[in-house]
Amino acid sequence: MREPYDRVFISFGPFTIYWYAIFIVFGIIIGYFVANRRAKRAALPEDTIVDLLLYGLPVSIISARLYYVLFELPLYIDDPLSILKIWEGGLAIHGGLIGAVLTGVIYCKKKNLSFWNVADVVAPSIVIGQIIGRWGNFMNQEAYGEIVDIEFLQSLKLPSFIIDQMYIDGAYHHPTFLYESLWNIGVLIILLLVSRNRMFFGQIFLIYLSLYSVGRFWIEGLRTDSLMLTANLRMAQVLSIVLLIGSILTYIYLKKSKEEDLHGSIT
Template sequence: MLYHVQPLNPVALELGPLSIRWYGIIIALGIVIAYILATREGKRRGLPDEIFADLLLWAIPISIICARIYYVLFEWDYYSVNPGKIIAIWEGGIAIHGALIGAIVTAVVFCRKRNISFWKLADIAAPSIIIAQAIGRWGNFMNQEAHGGPVTREFLEGLHLPDFIINQMYINGSYYHPTFLYESLWSLLGFILLLLLRRVNLKQGEIFLAYGIWYSIGRYFIEGLRTDSLYFFDTDIRVAQLVSAAVIIISLALIIFRRTKHNIPHYLD
Protein backbone atom coordinates (compact mmCIF):
# COMPACT_ATOMS: atom_id res chain seq x y z
CA MET A 1 0.00 0.00 0.00
CA LEU A 2 1.29 3.47 -0.90
CA TYR A 3 1.02 6.27 1.63
CA HIS A 4 1.10 10.00 1.01
CA VAL A 5 3.48 11.24 3.69
CA GLN A 6 3.72 14.96 4.39
CA PRO A 7 6.28 15.88 7.08
CA LEU A 8 5.46 18.52 9.63
CA ASN A 9 6.86 21.99 9.00
CA PRO A 10 9.79 22.61 11.41
CA VAL A 11 9.20 26.37 11.10
CA ALA A 12 6.46 27.65 13.39
CA LEU A 13 6.47 31.29 12.34
CA GLU A 14 8.24 33.49 9.81
CA LEU A 15 8.72 37.19 10.49
CA GLY A 16 10.42 38.59 7.42
CA PRO A 17 13.92 37.07 7.30
CA LEU A 18 13.49 35.64 10.81
CA SER A 19 12.26 32.06 11.14
CA ILE A 20 11.06 30.79 14.51
CA ARG A 21 11.41 27.03 14.57
CA TRP A 22 9.40 24.55 16.61
CA TYR A 23 12.68 23.19 17.97
CA GLY A 24 13.42 26.43 19.82
CA ILE A 25 9.83 26.79 21.03
CA ILE A 26 9.77 23.24 22.42
CA ILE A 27 13.16 23.63 24.13
CA ALA A 28 12.00 26.92 25.67
CA LEU A 29 8.77 25.25 26.84
CA GLY A 30 10.80 22.51 28.55
CA ILE A 31 12.94 25.11 30.32
CA VAL A 32 9.90 27.08 31.51
CA ILE A 33 8.16 23.98 32.88
CA ALA A 34 11.38 22.85 34.55
CA TYR A 35 11.83 26.29 36.13
CA ILE A 36 8.28 26.38 37.49
CA LEU A 37 8.55 22.90 39.02
CA ALA A 38 11.97 23.54 40.52
CA THR A 39 10.95 26.91 41.96
CA ARG A 40 7.84 25.47 43.62
CA GLU A 41 9.77 22.59 45.17
CA GLY A 42 12.58 24.95 46.14
CA LYS A 43 10.15 27.05 48.14
CA ARG A 44 8.93 23.96 49.98
CA ARG A 45 12.52 23.03 50.75
CA GLY A 46 13.41 26.49 52.02
CA LEU A 47 15.38 27.93 49.11
CA PRO A 48 15.04 31.64 48.22
CA ASP A 49 12.35 32.38 45.63
CA GLU A 50 14.78 33.78 43.08
CA ILE A 51 17.44 31.07 43.30
CA PHE A 52 16.57 29.14 40.14
CA ALA A 53 15.93 32.31 38.11
CA ASP A 54 19.40 33.56 39.05
CA LEU A 55 20.95 30.18 38.29
CA LEU A 56 19.32 29.92 34.86
CA LEU A 57 20.68 33.32 33.84
CA TRP A 58 24.12 31.72 33.94
CA ALA A 59 23.33 28.07 33.27
CA ILE A 60 21.42 28.49 30.00
CA PRO A 61 24.08 30.36 27.97
CA ILE A 62 26.94 28.37 29.49
CA SER A 63 25.14 25.09 28.75
CA ILE A 64 24.57 26.06 25.13
CA ILE A 65 28.24 26.99 24.71
CA CYS A 66 29.38 23.75 26.35
CA ALA A 67 26.96 21.69 24.26
CA ARG A 68 28.47 23.20 21.12
CA ILE A 69 32.08 22.78 22.29
CA TYR A 70 31.38 19.13 23.14
CA TYR A 71 29.91 18.49 19.69
CA VAL A 72 32.70 20.30 17.84
CA LEU A 73 35.37 18.44 19.82
CA PHE A 74 34.13 15.04 18.67
CA GLU A 75 33.57 16.25 15.09
CA TRP A 76 36.95 17.93 14.92
CA ASP A 77 37.92 16.26 11.62
CA TYR A 78 35.21 18.35 9.98
CA TYR A 79 35.55 21.58 11.96
CA SER A 80 39.36 21.65 11.76
CA VAL A 81 39.07 22.22 8.02
CA ASN A 82 35.89 24.32 8.34
CA PRO A 83 36.68 26.63 11.28
CA GLY A 84 34.13 29.17 10.12
CA LYS A 85 31.39 26.62 10.88
CA ILE A 86 32.34 26.26 14.54
CA ILE A 87 30.04 29.06 15.63
CA ALA A 88 27.26 28.13 13.17
CA ILE A 89 25.09 26.62 15.88
CA TRP A 90 21.96 27.53 13.89
CA GLU A 91 22.92 24.78 11.44
CA GLY A 92 22.62 22.19 14.22
CA GLY A 93 25.20 20.37 16.27
CA ILE A 94 24.78 20.44 20.04
CA ALA A 95 25.05 17.58 22.51
CA ILE A 96 22.97 17.09 25.65
CA HIS A 97 25.91 15.66 27.60
CA GLY A 98 27.88 18.81 26.92
CA ALA A 99 24.95 20.91 28.10
CA LEU A 100 24.62 18.86 31.29
CA ILE A 101 28.33 19.16 32.05
CA GLY A 102 28.12 22.93 31.62
CA ALA A 103 25.00 23.15 33.79
CA ILE A 104 26.48 21.04 36.59
CA VAL A 105 29.76 22.99 36.72
CA THR A 106 27.80 26.25 36.69
CA ALA A 107 25.56 25.02 39.52
CA VAL A 108 28.53 23.94 41.65
CA VAL A 109 30.16 27.37 41.33
CA PHE A 110 26.82 29.13 41.82
CA CYS A 111 26.05 27.19 45.01
CA ARG A 112 29.47 27.97 46.46
CA LYS A 113 28.96 31.67 45.76
CA ARG A 114 25.50 31.62 47.34
CA ASN A 115 26.53 29.34 50.22
CA ILE A 116 23.89 26.75 49.28
CA SER A 117 24.28 22.97 49.31
CA PHE A 118 24.81 21.80 45.73
CA TRP A 119 23.35 18.39 46.56
CA LYS A 120 20.19 19.94 47.98
CA LEU A 121 19.70 22.13 44.92
CA ALA A 122 20.53 19.26 42.54
CA ASP A 123 17.99 16.96 44.20
CA ILE A 124 15.31 19.61 43.83
CA ALA A 125 16.23 20.24 40.20
CA ALA A 126 16.62 16.60 39.09
CA PRO A 127 12.95 15.93 38.21
CA SER A 128 12.84 19.27 36.40
CA ILE A 129 15.91 18.40 34.34
CA ILE A 130 14.58 15.07 33.18
CA ILE A 131 11.10 16.35 32.32
CA ALA A 132 12.74 19.14 30.30
CA GLN A 133 14.67 16.45 28.44
CA ALA A 134 11.47 14.49 27.83
CA ILE A 135 9.86 17.59 26.32
CA GLY A 136 12.96 18.72 24.44
CA ARG A 137 13.23 15.48 22.45
CA TRP A 138 10.08 16.51 20.61
CA GLY A 139 12.13 19.32 19.12
CA ASN A 140 14.24 16.59 17.48
CA PHE A 141 10.99 15.05 16.25
CA MET A 142 10.00 18.29 14.51
CA ASN A 143 13.44 18.48 12.87
CA GLN A 144 13.34 14.79 11.84
CA GLU A 145 16.66 14.21 13.59
CA ALA A 146 18.13 12.06 16.38
CA HIS A 147 16.40 9.05 14.85
CA GLY A 148 17.52 5.44 14.64
CA GLY A 149 18.17 3.12 11.74
CA PRO A 150 15.68 2.20 9.00
CA VAL A 151 12.57 0.16 9.79
CA THR A 152 9.36 -0.65 7.95
CA ARG A 153 6.09 1.19 8.29
CA GLU A 154 4.60 -2.08 9.54
CA PHE A 155 7.12 -2.08 12.39
CA LEU A 156 6.07 1.42 13.44
CA GLU A 157 2.39 0.56 13.15
CA GLY A 158 3.09 -2.47 15.35
CA LEU A 159 4.18 -0.04 18.07
CA HIS A 160 0.66 1.46 17.91
CA LEU A 161 2.02 4.91 17.17
CA PRO A 162 -0.27 7.65 15.86
CA ASP A 163 0.04 8.44 12.17
CA PHE A 164 1.62 11.86 12.75
CA ILE A 165 4.63 10.21 14.41
CA ILE A 166 4.88 7.46 11.80
CA ASN A 167 4.67 9.98 8.97
CA GLN A 168 7.32 12.20 10.55
CA MET A 169 9.66 9.21 10.70
CA TYR A 170 9.50 8.93 6.90
CA ILE A 171 12.70 10.65 5.80
CA ASN A 172 14.21 10.62 2.31
CA GLY A 173 12.25 7.58 1.24
CA SER A 174 12.63 5.41 4.36
CA TYR A 175 11.06 4.98 7.77
CA TYR A 176 13.29 5.16 10.87
CA HIS A 177 13.29 4.19 14.54
CA PRO A 178 11.69 7.05 16.54
CA THR A 179 14.53 7.09 19.07
CA PHE A 180 13.47 10.57 20.10
CA LEU A 181 10.24 8.98 21.36
CA TYR A 182 12.01 6.13 23.14
CA GLU A 183 14.15 8.61 25.06
CA SER A 184 11.25 10.96 25.74
CA LEU A 185 9.16 8.16 27.24
CA TRP A 186 12.14 6.85 29.24
CA SER A 187 12.69 10.35 30.63
CA LEU A 188 8.99 10.70 31.46
CA LEU A 189 9.14 7.45 33.46
CA GLY A 190 12.27 8.78 35.15
CA PHE A 191 10.41 11.95 36.11
CA ILE A 192 7.72 9.89 37.83
CA LEU A 193 10.35 7.75 39.55
CA LEU A 194 12.21 10.78 40.91
CA LEU A 195 8.98 12.27 42.28
CA LEU A 196 8.34 9.00 44.10
CA LEU A 197 11.89 8.96 45.46
CA ARG A 198 11.23 12.30 47.12
CA ARG A 199 8.81 10.51 49.43
CA VAL A 200 11.40 7.88 50.33
CA ASN A 201 13.46 10.65 51.95
CA LEU A 202 16.83 9.54 50.64
CA LYS A 203 20.04 11.23 51.68
CA GLN A 204 20.76 14.53 49.97
CA GLY A 205 22.27 13.99 46.55
CA GLU A 206 20.77 10.58 45.95
CA ILE A 207 17.80 11.80 43.92
CA PHE A 208 20.17 13.63 41.60
CA LEU A 209 22.46 10.60 41.37
CA ALA A 210 19.42 8.40 40.69
CA TYR A 211 18.59 10.75 37.82
CA GLY A 212 22.08 10.24 36.41
CA ILE A 213 21.75 6.46 36.65
CA TRP A 214 18.25 6.27 35.20
CA TYR A 215 18.87 8.60 32.28
CA SER A 216 22.21 6.98 31.48
CA ILE A 217 20.79 3.45 31.39
CA GLY A 218 18.18 4.48 28.84
CA ARG A 219 20.57 6.63 26.83
CA TYR A 220 23.15 3.83 26.63
CA PHE A 221 20.75 1.43 24.91
CA ILE A 222 18.91 4.02 22.82
CA GLU A 223 22.19 5.45 21.56
CA GLY A 224 22.98 2.06 20.05
CA LEU A 225 20.00 2.53 17.70
CA ARG A 226 20.86 6.04 16.54
CA THR A 227 22.49 6.91 13.24
CA ASP A 228 23.93 10.30 14.23
CA SER A 229 26.16 9.27 17.13
CA LEU A 230 29.38 11.06 17.99
CA TYR A 231 32.34 8.68 18.16
CA PHE A 232 35.36 8.75 20.43
CA PHE A 233 37.80 10.16 17.90
CA ASP A 234 39.06 7.38 15.59
CA THR A 235 37.37 4.48 17.37
CA ASP A 236 34.03 2.71 17.02
CA ILE A 237 33.09 3.72 20.57
CA ARG A 238 30.01 5.92 20.77
CA VAL A 239 30.74 8.88 23.03
CA ALA A 240 27.25 8.95 24.55
CA GLN A 241 27.52 5.28 25.53
CA LEU A 242 30.96 5.82 27.05
CA VAL A 243 29.75 8.83 29.04
CA SER A 244 26.57 7.01 30.11
CA ALA A 245 28.55 4.03 31.42
CA ALA A 246 30.89 6.37 33.30
CA VAL A 247 27.96 8.27 34.86
CA ILE A 248 26.34 5.03 36.05
CA ILE A 249 29.57 3.80 37.66
CA ILE A 250 30.45 7.15 39.25
CA SER A 251 26.91 7.71 40.54
CA LEU A 252 26.72 4.26 42.13
CA ALA A 253 30.17 4.74 43.67
CA LEU A 254 29.14 8.12 45.12
CA ILE A 255 25.94 6.68 46.60
CA ILE A 256 27.88 3.85 48.26
CA PHE A 257 30.66 6.16 49.49
CA ARG A 258 28.29 8.82 50.82
CA ARG A 259 26.25 6.16 52.61
CA THR A 260 29.29 5.57 54.83
CA LYS A 261 29.03 9.14 56.06
CA HIS A 262 26.77 9.76 59.05
CA ASN A 263 26.44 13.53 58.83
CA ILE A 264 24.68 13.80 55.47
CA PRO A 265 21.14 15.19 55.84
CA HIS A 266 18.12 13.62 54.16
CA TYR A 267 16.09 15.23 51.40
CA LEU A 268 13.15 16.15 53.63
CA ASP A 269 15.27 17.39 56.55
Protein backbone atom coordinates in the same frame (compact mmCIF):
# COMPACT_ATOMS: atom_id res chain seq x y z
CA MET B 1 2.49 9.63 2.78
CA ARG B 2 2.53 13.27 3.81
CA GLU B 3 5.44 15.69 3.53
CA PRO B 4 7.73 16.07 6.58
CA TYR B 5 6.84 18.81 9.03
CA ASP B 6 8.35 22.20 8.31
CA ARG B 7 11.19 22.98 10.72
CA VAL B 8 10.08 26.61 10.78
CA PHE B 9 7.50 27.63 13.36
CA ILE B 10 6.99 31.14 12.03
CA SER B 11 8.81 33.66 9.84
CA PHE B 12 8.39 37.41 9.76
CA GLY B 13 10.71 39.58 7.72
CA PRO B 14 14.32 38.56 8.29
CA PHE B 15 13.44 36.68 11.47
CA THR B 16 12.72 32.98 11.65
CA ILE B 17 11.65 30.98 14.69
CA TYR B 18 12.18 27.22 14.49
CA TRP B 19 10.18 24.48 16.16
CA TYR B 20 13.42 23.22 17.70
CA ALA B 21 13.74 26.46 19.64
CA ILE B 22 10.07 26.42 20.62
CA PHE B 23 10.36 22.99 22.25
CA ILE B 24 13.57 23.91 24.06
CA VAL B 25 12.09 27.15 25.41
CA PHE B 26 8.88 25.38 26.42
CA GLY B 27 10.89 22.75 28.30
CA ILE B 28 12.87 25.47 30.08
CA ILE B 29 9.71 27.31 31.13
CA ILE B 30 7.99 24.21 32.52
CA GLY B 31 11.21 23.11 34.19
CA TYR B 32 11.63 26.52 35.82
CA PHE B 33 8.18 26.50 37.41
CA VAL B 34 8.66 22.97 38.72
CA ALA B 35 12.11 23.76 40.12
CA ASN B 36 10.93 27.01 41.68
CA ARG B 37 8.11 25.24 43.47
CA ARG B 38 10.45 22.51 44.72
CA ALA B 39 12.97 25.16 45.83
CA LYS B 40 10.36 26.78 48.07
CA ARG B 41 9.60 23.43 49.68
CA ALA B 42 13.32 22.88 50.23
CA ALA B 43 13.58 26.35 51.86
CA LEU B 44 16.21 27.55 49.38
CA PRO B 45 16.79 31.31 49.02
CA GLU B 46 14.10 32.93 46.90
CA ASP B 47 16.23 33.79 43.87
CA THR B 48 18.15 30.51 43.67
CA ILE B 49 16.39 29.06 40.63
CA VAL B 50 16.29 32.37 38.76
CA ASP B 51 20.00 32.86 39.34
CA LEU B 52 20.81 29.31 38.26
CA LEU B 53 18.74 29.79 35.12
CA LEU B 54 20.38 33.11 34.25
CA TYR B 55 23.88 31.75 34.78
CA GLY B 56 23.43 28.12 33.88
CA LEU B 57 21.30 28.36 30.75
CA PRO B 58 23.76 30.23 28.53
CA VAL B 59 26.66 28.14 29.85
CA SER B 60 24.74 24.92 29.19
CA ILE B 61 23.79 25.95 25.65
CA ILE B 62 27.36 26.93 24.84
CA SER B 63 28.82 23.76 26.35
CA ALA B 64 26.19 21.59 24.63
CA ARG B 65 27.05 23.18 21.29
CA LEU B 66 30.83 23.04 21.77
CA TYR B 67 30.60 19.39 22.82
CA TYR B 68 28.70 18.57 19.63
CA VAL B 69 30.97 20.64 17.38
CA LEU B 70 34.08 19.05 18.89
CA PHE B 71 33.02 15.61 17.68
CA GLU B 72 31.74 16.88 14.33
CA LEU B 73 34.56 19.32 13.65
CA PRO B 74 35.03 18.48 9.93
CA LEU B 75 31.48 19.73 9.30
CA TYR B 76 32.32 23.20 10.63
CA ILE B 77 35.90 23.85 9.53
CA ASP B 78 34.89 25.28 6.16
CA ASP B 79 31.98 27.27 7.61
CA PRO B 80 32.77 28.32 11.20
CA LEU B 81 29.79 30.68 11.37
CA SER B 82 27.46 27.69 11.12
CA ILE B 83 28.52 26.83 14.67
CA LEU B 84 26.16 29.60 15.77
CA LYS B 85 23.15 28.02 14.05
CA ILE B 86 21.90 26.07 17.04
CA TRP B 87 18.31 26.34 15.78
CA GLU B 88 19.22 23.76 13.16
CA GLY B 89 19.99 21.20 15.88
CA GLY B 90 23.27 19.95 17.22
CA LEU B 91 23.08 20.39 20.99
CA ALA B 92 24.53 17.46 22.94
CA ILE B 93 22.74 16.72 26.21
CA HIS B 94 25.88 15.45 27.89
CA GLY B 95 27.70 18.67 27.01
CA GLY B 96 24.84 20.74 28.40
CA LEU B 97 24.77 18.67 31.57
CA ILE B 98 28.49 19.19 32.12
CA GLY B 99 28.03 22.96 31.79
CA ALA B 100 25.02 22.96 34.12
CA VAL B 101 26.79 20.95 36.83
CA LEU B 102 29.91 23.13 36.75
CA THR B 103 27.75 26.26 36.98
CA GLY B 104 25.80 24.76 39.86
CA VAL B 105 28.94 23.78 41.78
CA ILE B 106 30.45 27.26 41.45
CA TYR B 107 27.18 29.01 42.29
CA CYS B 108 26.49 26.88 45.35
CA LYS B 109 30.02 27.38 46.64
CA LYS B 110 29.72 31.16 46.35
CA LYS B 111 26.26 31.20 47.95
CA ASN B 112 27.24 28.70 50.67
CA LEU B 113 24.55 26.24 49.58
CA SER B 114 24.64 22.47 49.43
CA PHE B 115 25.21 21.51 45.80
CA TRP B 116 23.62 18.11 46.36
CA ASN B 117 20.49 19.67 47.84
CA VAL B 118 20.15 22.10 44.93
CA ALA B 119 20.86 19.30 42.44
CA ASP B 120 18.02 17.26 43.97
CA VAL B 121 15.68 20.21 43.56
CA VAL B 122 16.44 20.77 39.87
CA ALA B 123 16.85 17.12 38.78
CA PRO B 124 13.18 16.63 37.80
CA SER B 125 13.33 19.87 35.79
CA ILE B 126 16.35 18.61 33.85
CA VAL B 127 14.37 15.50 32.93
CA ILE B 128 11.36 17.61 31.91
CA GLY B 129 13.60 19.62 29.59
CA GLN B 130 14.86 16.40 28.02
CA ILE B 131 11.35 14.96 27.63
CA ILE B 132 10.10 18.04 25.79
CA GLY B 133 13.32 18.90 23.98
CA ARG B 134 13.46 15.56 22.17
CA TRP B 135 10.38 16.61 20.23
CA GLY B 136 12.52 19.31 18.67
CA ASN B 137 14.61 16.46 17.26
CA PHE B 138 11.36 14.99 15.92
CA MET B 139 10.54 18.18 14.03
CA ASN B 140 14.09 18.36 12.66
CA GLN B 141 14.07 14.66 11.67
CA GLU B 142 17.24 14.03 13.64
CA ALA B 143 18.35 11.78 16.50
CA TYR B 144 16.62 8.87 14.78
CA GLY B 145 17.65 5.24 14.69
CA GLU B 146 18.47 2.50 12.25
CA ILE B 147 16.24 1.49 9.36
CA VAL B 148 13.13 -0.54 10.18
CA ASP B 149 10.10 -1.53 8.13
CA ILE B 150 6.76 0.18 8.46
CA GLU B 151 5.21 -2.97 9.93
CA PHE B 152 7.53 -2.68 12.93
CA LEU B 153 6.49 0.92 13.58
CA GLN B 154 2.83 0.01 13.19
CA SER B 155 3.29 -2.86 15.65
CA LEU B 156 4.29 -0.24 18.26
CA LYS B 157 0.86 1.37 17.82
CA LEU B 158 2.46 4.67 16.91
CA PRO B 159 0.26 7.42 15.49
CA SER B 160 0.64 8.03 11.78
CA PHE B 161 2.20 11.49 12.22
CA ILE B 162 5.19 9.91 14.00
CA ILE B 163 5.51 7.07 11.50
CA ASP B 164 5.37 9.49 8.58
CA GLN B 165 7.98 11.78 10.12
CA MET B 166 10.31 8.81 10.57
CA TYR B 167 10.36 8.27 6.80
CA ILE B 168 13.76 9.78 6.05
CA ASP B 169 15.88 9.45 2.92
CA GLY B 170 13.62 6.78 1.47
CA ALA B 171 13.33 4.54 4.53
CA TYR B 172 11.62 4.27 7.90
CA HIS B 173 13.72 4.58 11.05
CA HIS B 174 13.53 3.83 14.76
CA PRO B 175 11.98 6.88 16.50
CA THR B 176 14.76 6.97 19.07
CA PHE B 177 13.76 10.51 20.02
CA LEU B 178 10.47 9.01 21.21
CA TYR B 179 12.13 6.13 23.05
CA GLU B 180 14.23 8.57 25.03
CA SER B 181 11.32 10.92 25.72
CA LEU B 182 9.19 8.04 27.03
CA TRP B 183 12.08 6.61 29.06
CA ASN B 184 12.56 9.99 30.70
CA ILE B 185 8.87 10.18 31.59
CA GLY B 186 9.43 7.00 33.59
CA VAL B 187 12.56 8.52 35.16
CA LEU B 188 10.58 11.64 36.12
CA ILE B 189 7.87 9.59 37.83
CA ILE B 190 10.48 7.69 39.85
CA LEU B 191 12.24 10.91 40.89
CA LEU B 192 9.01 12.50 42.08
CA LEU B 193 8.08 9.39 44.04
CA VAL B 194 11.49 9.11 45.71
CA SER B 195 11.40 12.85 46.50
CA ARG B 196 8.61 12.21 48.98
CA ASN B 197 10.98 10.29 51.25
CA ARG B 198 14.45 11.52 50.35
CA MET B 199 17.04 9.94 52.63
CA PHE B 200 20.03 12.22 51.93
CA PHE B 201 21.10 15.18 49.82
CA GLY B 202 22.10 14.03 46.34
CA GLN B 203 19.84 10.99 46.25
CA ILE B 204 17.42 12.35 43.63
CA PHE B 205 20.10 13.73 41.33
CA LEU B 206 22.17 10.55 41.46
CA ILE B 207 19.12 8.39 40.72
CA TYR B 208 18.47 10.64 37.73
CA LEU B 209 22.03 10.20 36.46
CA SER B 210 21.88 6.44 36.92
CA LEU B 211 18.51 5.88 35.26
CA TYR B 212 19.14 8.30 32.42
CA SER B 213 22.51 6.67 31.72
CA VAL B 214 20.95 3.20 31.49
CA GLY B 215 18.31 4.38 29.03
CA ARG B 216 20.71 6.48 27.01
CA PHE B 217 23.19 3.62 26.66
CA TRP B 218 20.50 1.37 25.15
CA ILE B 219 18.93 4.02 22.94
CA GLU B 220 22.27 5.32 21.69
CA GLY B 221 23.01 1.86 20.32
CA LEU B 222 20.05 2.25 17.97
CA ARG B 223 20.98 5.67 16.63
CA THR B 224 22.68 6.42 13.32
CA ASP B 225 24.00 9.89 14.16
CA SER B 226 26.05 9.14 17.26
CA LEU B 227 29.05 11.26 18.16
CA MET B 228 31.97 8.85 17.95
CA LEU B 229 34.99 8.71 20.24
CA THR B 230 36.68 6.19 17.94
CA ALA B 231 35.49 4.23 14.92
CA ASN B 232 33.78 1.71 17.22
CA LEU B 233 33.06 3.69 20.39
CA ARG B 234 29.99 5.92 20.72
CA MET B 235 30.81 8.81 23.02
CA ALA B 236 27.36 8.89 24.64
CA GLN B 237 27.64 5.21 25.57
CA VAL B 238 31.10 5.67 27.05
CA LEU B 239 29.88 8.63 29.10
CA SER B 240 26.76 6.71 30.14
CA ILE B 241 28.91 3.94 31.60
CA VAL B 242 31.17 6.44 33.38
CA LEU B 243 28.19 8.36 34.79
CA LEU B 244 26.41 5.18 35.86
CA ILE B 245 29.41 3.82 37.74
CA GLY B 246 30.25 7.23 39.19
CA SER B 247 26.70 7.94 40.34
CA ILE B 248 26.33 4.50 41.96
CA LEU B 249 29.61 4.86 43.87
CA THR B 250 28.73 8.40 44.94
CA TYR B 251 25.25 7.25 45.98
CA ILE B 252 26.77 4.55 48.21
CA TYR B 253 29.25 7.03 49.69
CA LEU B 254 26.66 9.72 50.47
CA LYS B 255 24.21 7.20 51.89
CA LYS B 256 26.88 5.69 54.12
CA SER B 257 27.99 9.15 55.26
CA LYS B 258 24.42 10.05 56.17
CA GLU B 259 23.97 6.82 58.11
CA GLU B 260 27.22 7.44 60.00
CA ASP B 261 26.11 10.98 60.87
CA LEU B 262 22.80 9.67 62.16
CA HIS B 263 24.53 6.97 64.16
CA GLY B 264 26.94 9.50 65.64
CA SER B 265 24.14 11.85 66.65
CA ILE B 266 22.24 9.02 68.34
CA THR B 267 25.21 7.76 70.32
